[in-house]
Structures are given as C-alpha cells and as structure tokens.
Amino acid sequence: MLLLHLSDVDEADWAAKLKAELAPYPVVQRGDAFDPAEVRYIFVWKPKPDAFEGLTGLKAVLSLGAGVDALLKHPDLPDAPIVRFVDKDLSQRMSDYVVAHVTMHHRLYSRFRADQQAKRWSQFYPPSASETTVGIMGMGVLGQDAVSRLKPLGFDLRSWSRTPKAIEGVEGFAGQALFGEFLGGTDILVNLLPLTPETAGILNYETFSKLRRGQLAGGPAIVNAARGGHQREADIVKALGDGTLAAASLDVFEVEPLPESSPLWEIETCYITPHIAAISDPASGVRYFGGIIRAHEEGKPLINVVDRSRGY
Numbered sequence: 001m002l003l004l005h006l007s008d009v010d011e012a013d014w015a016a017k018l019k020a021e022l023a024p025y026p027v028v029q030r031g032d033a034f035d036p037a038e039v040r041y042i043f044v045w046k047p048k049p050d051a052f053e054g055l056t057g058l059k060a061v062l063s064l065g066a067g068v069d070a071l072l073k074h075p076d077l078p079d080a081p082i083v084r085f086v087d088k089d090l091s092q093r094m095s096d097y098v099v100a101h102v103t104m105h106h107r108l109y110s111r112f113r114a115d116q117q118a119k120r121w122s123q124f125y126p127p128s129a130s131e132t133t134v135g136i137m138g139m140g141v142l143g144q145d146a147v148s149r150l151k152p153l154g155f156d157l158r159s160w161s162r163t164p165k166a167i168e169g170v171e172g173f174a175g176q177a178l179f180g181e182f183l184g185g186t187d188i189l190v191n192l193l194p195l196t197p198e199t200a201g202i203l204n205y206e207t208f209s210k211l212r213r214g215q216l217a218g219g220p221a222i223v224n225a226a227r228g229g230h231q232r233e234a235d236i237v238k239a240l241g242d243g244t245l246a247a248a249s250l251d252v253f254e255v256e257p258l259p260e261s262s263p264l265w266e267i268e269t270c271y272i273t274p275h276i277a278a279i280s281d282p283a284s285g286v287r288y289f290g291g292i293i294r295a296h297e298e299g300k301p302l303i304n305v306v307d308r309s310r311g312y
C-alpha cells in the first residue's frame with residue numbers, strides 16, 4: 001500500500017493520478033481508513049511530526065522534493081531508504097531559471113536598466129560569453145543539466161563538487177582545499193548544492209570577496225536556486241551595498257515567505273523570485289514514483305536513494 005502525506009500541495013490530485021497509474025495497487029491518503037502496518041511506501045512533502053507513526057512495514061520513503069534536507073531533520077524518520085525526485089522536467093525548469101539569470105548578469109542588466117531609468121546613453125560592451133566564467137557549485141543532477149545548457153551559449157564553465165568530476169568543457173574543482181581557487185576565477189557564481197551541515201551558509205561575505213573582480217563591470221554576481229540555508233542574507237545586503245557583488249538572483253531565502261521587513265526587497269540589484277525556480281510536475285512525478293514502486297515490487301533495486309551519511 002502507498003500512503004500519501006503531502007503538505008502545501010494538492011494531495012488529492014496526486015492521489016487520483018497515482019491511483020490511476022498504479023491500479024490495482026492500493027493508494028491511500030491520511031484521512032482514509034487503513035491499517036498503518038500495511039503501508040509499504042510513504043510519499044512525503046513537508047511531513048508532520050506524526051507522519052511515520054505505526055508504519056512498521058515500510059519499504060521506502062519517497063520524497064516529492066529533489067532536496068531532502070528538511071526531511072532528514074524529521075525526528076521520527078524511519079530507517080527505510082529515502083528515494084528523492086530526479087526528473088528531466090524538473091531539471092529543465094531549474095536550468096531555465098539558471099540560464100535566464102546567468103545571461104541577465106552577463107549582459108549587465110542592472111547597469112543598462114539604471115541607465116534607462118536615468119535616460120543616460122552610455123555605450124559599454126559586456127565581455128563575450130567565452131570571456132565570462134560561470135562557476136557552478138554542485139555538479140549533481142541539476143548542476144550537470146545547467147552545464148549542458150550553458151555550454152552551447154559559449155560560457156567558460158567551472159564546477160565545484162565534493163568529489164572530483166571530469167566533464168568535458170568544464171574545469172572541475174573539488175573539496176574545501178580548492179574552493180578559493182574555484183571562486184578566484186568565477187564571475188557569476190551559481191549555487192546548486194544540497195543543504196548539509198558542510199554547505200550551510202556557504203554564500204557569505206568571505207565567499208563573495210574571493211570571486212573574480214575586473215571581468216564583469218561592476219563586480220561578480222551570484223545566483224542561488226538551491227536552499228535559503230546556503231545564504232547569509234545580511235552578508236548579501238552588505239556585499240551588494242559596498243560593491244563586493246554587482247547583483248544577486250535569489251529564488252530561496254533563510255525564512256520563506258521572505259518577510260516584508262527584509263532589506264533585500266528594496267535592493268534594485270537583488271532579483272527575488274518566491275521559490276519557483278523549479279516545481280515537481282505531477283505528470284512526471286506520477287510516472288517516476290509509479291515506476292519506482294512497480295519496479296521495487298518486482299524485486300528490482302530502488303534508484304536515486306539518499307546517502308544519509310552524506311546528507312544528500
């Protein structure tokens with residue numbers, strides 16, 4: 001039996017679609033009458049404290065989110081394997097966001113918009129894409145998809161990950177020891193890391209001050225589409241104020257929704273979106289998780305299982 005426990009999304013819609021996909025396999029929602037001991041799979045998003053109560057026969061926890069940082073903090077998370085959402089449609093949407101914001105900063109959008117507001121005709125030529133280095137933190141599913149879409153645009157690309165990566169046309173840096181070197185050649189920093197104790201707060205003033213200066217007029221830019229816990233917002237305000245950063249694109253925030261009192265709202269060079277960079281689309285999600293349950297019931301191993309010791 002599959003149990004759905006989805007908060008802040010249309011659980012009934014997911015349930016109807018999963019029932020149709022998996023029939024005759026039983027699919028239940030929290031309000032239904034069922035024996036918790038019969039539940040083999042639980043499909044979760046923002047699970048409540050009692051989400052896993054009585055689920056003694058669980059084979060897997062299925063996470064609607066690609067990121068599992070919040071799920072891993074659940075005090076009663078059972079020992080069962082956690083399968084996270086990995087999906088072409090989600091990756092495409094994330095790369096759409098990344099490409100839009102990288103190209104915007106590369107073409108000095110903030111500068112020319114300010115000129116337009118001042119009715120100032122000031123000719124200035126941004127460097128070509130090949131003279132502009134995009135540094136991507138996180139070279140997993142989303143980082144590699146972003147690479148595949150930025151490469152045809154001609155950007156100079158570099159990556160930073162935990163373990164070394166050999167990706168054609170991308171200069172790879174791995175581990176804390178090479179973080180400074182990675183930053184030192186980066187003009188536009190894109191964050192696609194998972195949120196773990198090691199990566200929390202990584203977008204801070206010290207990081208910003210190590211980015212390359214002099215290549216992009218006005219200074220380097222950052223793009224954060226991963227998690228709000230990666231960024232120190234007070235440091236972003238300071239860095240945008242003193243020119244350490246020329247611009248910041250933020251889709252995620254320390255506190256969501258971003259409080260009205262946040263100074264970020266008022267900063268013209270800060271581009272805010274309300275955590276909409278990428279959504280898990282129900283049609284692909286149903287295909288993905290339906291396929292995972294069917295395959296596992298046929299005795300095949302689970303895929304995209306979270307490594308709890310790494311935290312992602």
Ligand SMILES: NC(=O)c1ccc[n+]([C@@H]2O[C@H](COP(=O)([O-])OP(=O)(O)OC[C@H]3O[C@@H](n4cnc5c(N)ncnc54)[C@H](OP(=O)(O)O)[C@@H]3O)[C@@H](O)[C@H]2O)c1
Pocket residue numbers: 066067068094137138139140141142143160161162163164175192193194195196198199225226227251252275276277278279312
């Ligand atoms: N804003 C949104 O709407 C949205 C939507 C979906 C996902 N996300 C976020 O995007 C994140 C990334 O997703 P993904 O599917 O690409 O994850 P992934 O496939 O697990 O890839 C994670 C990457 O980060 C690297 N990494 C992890 N810890 C590191 C560390 N301490 N130092 C350096 N590199 C480290 C990993 O290195 P190795 O390759 O060496 O393991 C890997 O390359 C998710 O965790 C989620 O938080 C946001």
